[in-house]
Amino acid sequence: MPDATSANAPTRRRYRFREYHVTAVVDPMTLPTFEAVCVTGEDRDCGATSGELHAEEELTRWIADHCAATGHAFYHRTARAILRAEPGAWQ
Numbered sequence: 200m201p202d203a204t205s206a207n208a209p210t211r212r213r214y215r216f217r218e219y220h221v222t223a224v225v226d227p228m229t230l231p232t233f234e235a236v237c238v239t240g241e242d243r244d245c246g247a248t249s250g251e252l253h254a255e256e257e258l259t260r261w262i263a264d265h266c267a268a269t270g271h272a273f274y275h276r277t278a279r280a281i282l283r284a285e286p287g288a289w290q
């Protein structure tokens with residue numbers, strides 16, 4: 200497959216990526232959020248949800264409790280956190 204962008208060599212350089220340093224922001228006002236949804240099930244997922252939690256240990260405990268009560272073994276986990284991106288040198 201031909202590379203469409205290589206036909207426009209002079210305009211490519213403005214789209215070059217910079218290297219970014221991404222660090223987690225540690226701020227009590229923007230705590231990371233963890234959530235798990237039980238996706239165990241054949242016809243449809245169980246759908247039980249932990250709700251938003253602010254500690255991974257709490258999430259693990261919720262999964263352990265739900266698994267112990269139901270035998271359900273598969274979960275979809277999401278983790279949200281604020282990150283700060285700082286541009287580095289041009290590559």
Ligand SMILES: [Zn+2]
Nearest residue numbers: 237245247271
């Ligand atoms: Zn379940």
